[in-house]
Amino acid sequence: MATTMFIRHKVSDYAKWKRGYDDFEPLRSGFGVTAASVHRDTTDPTVIIVTHQFKDAGAMMVFVNSEELKTGMANAGVMGIPEIWFGEDLEHTTP
Numbered sequence: 001m002a003t004t005m006f007i008r009h010k011v012s013d014y015a016k017w018k019r020g021y022d023d024f025e026p027l028r029s030g031f032g033v034t035a036a037s038v039h040r041d042t043t044d045p046t047v048i049i050v051t052h053q054f055k056d057a058g059a060m061m062v063f064v065n066s067e068e069l070k071t072g073m074a075n076a077g078v079m080g081i082p083e084i085w086f087g088e089d090l091e092h093t094t095p
Helices: 014-023 025-030 057-064 067-076
Strands: 003-011 033-040 047-054 078-088
Touching (some): 003 057, 014 025, 014 033, 025 067, 067 078
Antiparallel strands (some): 003 047, 003 078, 033 047
């Protein structure tokens, strides 16, 4: 079953973070990310919310526990410990 990882964290500088995030794309794909989205908190522009979708929970857990992800987040300027949630994808709708 497909799964989604939700990550919420603060960044020191969005432009720096976005460059790091974009540069990390080949690694995300290599870890099995099939789709992603980036959002900004409506009340705090330093808070970024990211989703990553995977074909299965196993790939998601390998990715979230990888040293590459931890290093990439640190290099991109993520501040503090990110909040991370995991979910099984049950339904996708379109208007």
